[in-house]
Amino acid sequence: MPYHDESPGTLSEAEDMSMKLEYEDEEEIEKVIEKNFRSIDCRSYSNLDSDEDTHEDTEEATDEDIDADSDEDGEDDAQSDQSSESEIPKQEQKKGRPTFAHPELMVDLIAKMEDDNITLTVHKEVVCHYSPVLATFFANNPTKSYTFNSTKRALKLLVQWLYSQNLFVDRLHEDRVWLWCPGDEDLALIELWVMAEGLEIPNLQNLVIKVIDDIYQVCHYFPGGCIGSAYEATSRGSKLREYLVALYVKSSWLDCIIEEDEELPQEFLIELAQYLSNKLHDDQKAYDISEFMN
Helix, strand or coil: CCCCCCHHHHHHHHHHHHCCCCCCCCHHHHHHHHHHHHHCCCCHHHHCCCCCHHHHHHHHHCHHHHHHHHHHHHHHHHHHHHHHHCCCCCCCCCCCCCCCCCCEEEEEEEEECCEEEEEEEEEEEHHHCCCHHHHHHHHCCCCCEEEEEHHHHHHHHHHHHHHHHCCCCCEEEEEEEECCCCCCCHHHHHHHHHHHHHHHHHHHHHHHHHHHHHHHHHHHHHHHHHHHHHHHCCCCHHHHHHHHHHHHCCCHHHHHHHCCCCCCCCCHHHHHHHHHHHCHHHHHHCCCCCHCCC
16 A cells, blocks of 8 residues: 555645745855855865865866876886886894794705815705895795805804804813814804805804804914904904904014014004004903994
8 A cells, every 4th residue: 555644734844944044045045155164274184175176176187287197107107116126125134033834945055165065955944034135035036055155164153053043163162171173163263254244144243253252261262363364254344353353462462463473464464553552551452342243
């Protein structure tokens, strides 16, 4: 059954109410509306326009403006594409220990220097966890191997540290009195420091400095045969250089330094002279090892 409104007076009452508007003059209504809009502070809404204003602005835009916007958009897109191609996202060093979530993923670390070659297979997660350089390399290359221009003795120490976060050297062994300590262990530490610098592992660099310093404190031994190798592999301002200079001064008689070591690198002698200019007395020969940490 069709619906019928049984209150016939409703419509007429609405019409009566509409006739009682306060402003019967249309011009007066427009003035009130315009006045109300002007009283609104639109500074916070400068980007919000009415549909009519947006439509009018679009129609008034010239062809030159449209072409200019298109050119700017094209340049932005080109720069974005170029930057995305030239910049490879760099990984950051992670904290804590690796979780071994994917223990089946392995990579090869290769040390290749003349006839001194070795290949060590390690967990990919481990090397990528501690070295942002290796993490970036393996993330952007399909290869499963990374080659170092270094010795196998240094690579062995690197892998030892990757899995244990420590370095075990014969000279600091509890039975060191009965052990003959080969000189290549000192060179291995220097080479490891250089390797850690290239891999951006400052914690390992700091540990190498501490181990060399512990060897001196325990054995009163300075690795003089390593100065040449250290200076060949580093540049001026290197923390390793600065440490070796300070340790050399601390372990030597000042009046016998030059006479006993005629084969020292020229750069070392220059930095040594600069260091000695600030260390004129024996009580100034002490150093704080933290000065040489990264």
